[in-house]
Amino acid sequence: MSEPAPVVIVVEDERQIRRFVRSALEEIGCRVFEAETAAQGLTEAGTRKPALVVLDLGLPDRDGVDFIRDLRNWSGVPVIVLSARAEESDKIAALDAGADDYLSKPFGVGELLARVRALLRRQAAGEGSPEFAFGDVRVDLARRAVERSGQPVHLTPIEYRLLTLLLANAGKVLTHRQLLKAVWGPAYVDSSHYLRIYVGHLRQKLEADPAQPRHLLTETGVGYRFQP
Amino acid sequence: MERPVTSARSAPLLPHGRWRGFAWSTAACLGTTLLASPLHELLDPANIVMLFLLTVVWVAVRLGRDPAVLAAFLSVASFDFFFVPPRFSLTVSDAQYLLTFAVMLTVALVIGQLTARLGLEARTAARREQQTRALYEMARDLSGAFAAEQVVAIAGSFVEENLSARMAAYLPDDAGVLNILAGPAGGSPAIDASLARVAFEQGDPIGPSRAASGPLVLYLPLRAAMRVRGVLAVALADPADELSAEQAGILDAVASLVAIASERLHFVAVAQDALLRVESERLRNTLLSAVSHDLRTPLTALVGLSDALILTGDALPASKRETAEAIRDEALRMNSVVSNLLDMARLQAGVVRLRKEWQPVEEVVGSSLKHMESRLQKHRVRTALQSDLPLLEFDAVLVERVLCNLVDNAVKYAPPDSEVAIEARRCEAGVEISVSDDGPGLAPGSESSIFEKFVRGQPESATSGVGLGLAICRAIVEAHGGSIRAENRPGGGARIAFTLPVGEAPALDAALIARLEGELP
Numbered sequence: 001m002s003e004p005a006p007v008v009i010v011v012e013d014e015r016q017i018r019r020f021v022r023s024a025l026e027e028i029g030c031r032v033f034e035a036e037t038a039a040q041g042l043t044e045a046g047t048r049k050p051a052l053v054v055l056d057l058g059l060p061d062r063d064g065v066d067f068i069r070d071l072r073n074w075s076g077v078p079v080i081v082l083s084a085r086a087e088e089s090d091k092i093a094a095l096d097a098g099a100d101d102y103l104s105k106p107f108g109v110g111e112l113l114a115r116v117r118a119l120l121r122r123q124a125a126g127e128g129s130p131e132f133a134f135g136d137v138r139v140d141l142a143r144r145a146v147e148r149s150g151q152p153v154h155l156t157p158i159e160y161r162l163l164t165l166l167l168a169n170a171g172k173v174l175t176h177r178q179l180l181k182a183v184w185g186p187a188y189v190d191s192s193h194y195l196r197i198y199v200g201h202l203r204q205k206l207e208a209d210p211a212q213p214r215h216l217l218t219e220t221g222v223g224y225r226f227q228p
Numbered sequence: 229m230e231r232p233v234t235s236a237r238s239a240p241l242l243p244h245g246r247w248r249g250f251a252w253s254t255a256a257c258l259g260t261t262l263l264a265s266p267l268h269e270l271l272d273p274a275n276i277v278m279l280f281l282l283t284v285v286w287v288a289v290r291l292g293r294d295p296a297v298l299a300a301f302l303s304v305a306s307f308d309f310f311f312v313p314p315r316f317s318l319t320v321s322d323a324q325y326l327l328t329f330a331v332m333l334t335v336a337l338v339i340g341q342l343t344a345r346l347g348l349e350a351r352t353a354a355r356r357e358q359q360t361r362a363l364y365e366m367a368r369d370l371s372g373a374f375a376a377e378q379v380v381a382i383a384g385s386f387v388e389e390n391l392s393a394r395m396a397a398y399l400p401d402d403a404g405v406l407n408i409l410a411g412p413a414g415g416s417p418a419i420d421a422s423l424a425r426v427a428f429e430q431g432d433p434i435g436p437s438r439a440a441s442g443p444l445v446l447y448l449p450l451r452a453a454m455r456v457r458g459v460l461a462v463a464l465a466d467p468a469d470e471l472s473a474e475q476a477g478i479l480d481a482v483a484s485l486v487a488i489a490s491e492r493l494h495f496v497a498v499a500q501d502a503l504l505r506v507e508s509e510r511l512r513n514t515l516l517s518a519v520s521h522d523l524r525t526p527l528t529a530l531v532g533l534s535d536a537l538i539l540t541g542d543a544l545p546a547s548k549r550e551t552a553e554a555i556r557d558e559a560l561r562m563n564s565v566v567s568n569l570l571d572m573a574r575l576q577a578g579v580v581r582l583r584k585e586w587q588p589v590e591e592v593v594g595s596s597l598k599h600m601e602s603r604l605q606k607h608r609v610r611t612a613l614q615s616d617l618p619l620l621e622f623d624a625v626l627v628e629r630v631l632c633n634l635v636d637n638a639v640k641y642a643p644p645d646s647e648v649a650i651e652a653r654r655c656e657a658g659v660e661i662s663v664s665d666d667g668p669g670l671a672p673g674s675e676s677s678i679f680e681k682f683v684r685g686q687p688e689s690a691t692s693g694v695g696l697g698l699a700i701c702r703a704i705v706e707a708h709g710g711s712i713r714a715e716n717r718p719g720g721g722a723r724i725a726f727t728l729p730v731g732e733a734p735a736l737d738a739a740l741i742a743r744l745e746g747e748l749p
Contacts, residue, residue: 014525014528014529016526016529016532016533017525017528017529017532019533020529020532020533020535020536021532023536024532024535024536024539027536027539027540058521082528084520084521084524084525084528087517088583088625105524105525105527105528106524106527106528106530106531106532106559106560106563107528107531107532108531108532108535108556109532109535109536109538109539110535110539112532156745157744157745157746158741158744158745183744184740184744188740191734192585192586192587193585193586193587193619193733193734193736194736196585196586196587196588196591196619197588197619197736199591200588200590200591203590203594209611210590210594211590211593211594211597211611211613212594212597212598212609212611213594213598217595217598218591218592218594218595218598219595220592220595220599220624220625220628221583221623221624221625221628
């Protein structure tokens with residue numbers, strides 16, 4: 001990173017977890033500030049101008065989901081949630097509140113860094129890159145063209161809309177609810193079978209092995225993620 | 229009400245029946261005659277007639293209709309005999325008196341009739357009012373009752389006091405068995421439990437009827453809005469007593485009030501039960517979450533810290549690096565044991581609520597394989613999913629857990645570089661999903677016992693695991709209404725297959741799809 005080092009705030013009440021997260025992030029050239037409580041975390045986020053927030057959901061003073069809602073009132077900074085809870089509903093609540101990604105404890109450092117890099121990269125790239133390439137697929141948003149191995153692929157309007165939504169949020173987990181609302185409308189947020197059928201169509205058309213997708217990934221019980 | 233009841237005719241008069249009434253009536257006429265005799269010289273016959281009419285009115289008011297009729301005739305006869313010349317004879321010298329007799333008799337009869345009816349109605353109204361008040365008071369008491377015993381006691385004492393009858397209630401318990409609860413004065417030997425059951429099952433009243441020389445017994449089902457809540461059995465105290473229509477009506481009212489009270493108690497119990505269940509479920513969930521948090525937090529630190537050590541790269545000598553890797557791997561294994569234990573606890577505590585959604589099998593297979601990617605590095609994976617499988621309704625997180633456990637199991641026993649195959653196909657029971665490996669297979673006879681808790685496929689091997697994985701798989705599959713079985717493949721290796729039932733998948737809204745497909749860019 002030749003630019004000024006990106007600032008990351010780690011909000012986590014366990015010292016040992018903070019410690020290894022910090023050393024891992026510093027290893028890739030981030031400046032890390034730690035916070036033990038949600039209140040402290042919000043203060044840090046307000047003063048340090050972070051590029052990323054790593055947030056534990058089980059904080060002693062406040063619910064992590066509340067933290068995200070508060071933060072989202074004045075900041076669009078990417079948030080990765082760390083959750084020890086196995087319940088998918090907590091992750092969904094955090095994502096719906098505005099978190100960008102989550103990691104279930106325990107997680108490896110490699111996993112953490114991959115997610116952090118993806119979000120930092122996305123932020124650095126800014127909005128509106130009109131071309132995407134993954135696997136042997138190329139998508140040109142300006143021309144509305146999708147090609148696979150040089151051959152045009154026909155997508156229906158719903159499939160195309162779903163794909164562009166996932167591409168625009170590369171690396172970010174989109175919940176079933178968010179996707180259903182954006183593509184089918186607010187009346188269909190609970191009809192997840194629509195989404196599942198259409199993601200299946202996209203995989204059939206774009207993935208080498210639809211049963212073992214590499215790019216259109218399932219976050220079981222939560223939603224989907226596009227991984228370039 | 230279609231019920232054989234003796235009608236309550238012009239209600240009881242003065243105590244002890246009608247003969248007493250006639251006697252009093254005769255005595256009243258006699259008294260008037262004696263009173264009027266000394267006044268015979270002073271009074272006009274017309275005024276003596278008035279005295280007799282007064283007597284008839286008194287008899288009608290106090291004694292009722294029939295004694296009044298008797299009094300009317302006696303008065304005319306007495307007037308004729310004692311006061312109309314020639315006296316002490318029924319003959320009449322002046323024919324005009326015949327008119328007097330006729331008018332006197334008519335007036336006496338009419339007045340007697342009207343007065344008697346008025347009195348009867350007043351008495352009936354008073355009695356009705358009293359009964360209504362008693363019923364009202366019972367209803368008020370019932371509304372404050374908080375146990376079935378109380379309800380029966382309140383209704384029982386009402387029936388005993390107002391109808392001089394014995395009452396017992398038959399109330400069903402959760403299993404539908406009728407339990408008898410007698411009123412305060414106890415039940416009656418004339419009450420027959422088998423008749424009560426018939427009334428309960430058919431929901432129709434039985435009786436009043438009497439067995440041999442016993443008292444009248446009546447079985448009234450407690451019909452509430454939702455269902456029959458029991459049976460009231462009422463036996464009249466005196467074997468000779470009959471039941472009036474009015475009394476039957478009161479008993480009906482009692483039965484409805486008891487039915488309403490029972491239903492109210494039932495719903496109170498249901499509400500309390502639900503509250504209790506929610507509370508204990510919440511407690512268990514909180515406990516399991518806390519345990520999960522407390523176990524996973526140190527594991528996260530262990531995995532992360534050893535990982536951080538490994539990633540410091542060349543700074544670490546190879547042997548230390550291996551140590552760090554071993555720490556990380558053991559911590560991860562510990563995590564999977566903890567997950568299995570917690571999952572089993574959740575499944576057994578019944579706190580797992582299936583989040584079923586309609587979805588393709590392909591997706592959960594894909595996500596499971598992605599999840600197990602690192603475990604599968606040394607094996608070849610083959611998927612063979614029938615292409616036209618229907619959508620199935622299942623909890624993706626839990627079914628992913630099943631697949632991960634099965635794949636983990638296959639990797640554990642199959643040698644490196646061998647093939648792990650995941651297949652899915654239609655079968656009779658729905659869709660069958662299987663995981664096969666090229667390992668040593670299952671010990672003969674262990675095909676079903678491996679799904680028991682803490683039983684492992686290869687007891688003496690050094691392969692790790694506490695044997696909860698397959699027990700969890702079975703619990704999850706069975707919660708979905710499917711079944712799981714293990715077998716050895718003909719060519720060697722084990723194959724574990726589970727089925728998920730096929731249901732009626734929701735259709736896509738064709739109009740919506742057409743609109744969106746046409747409208748979106």
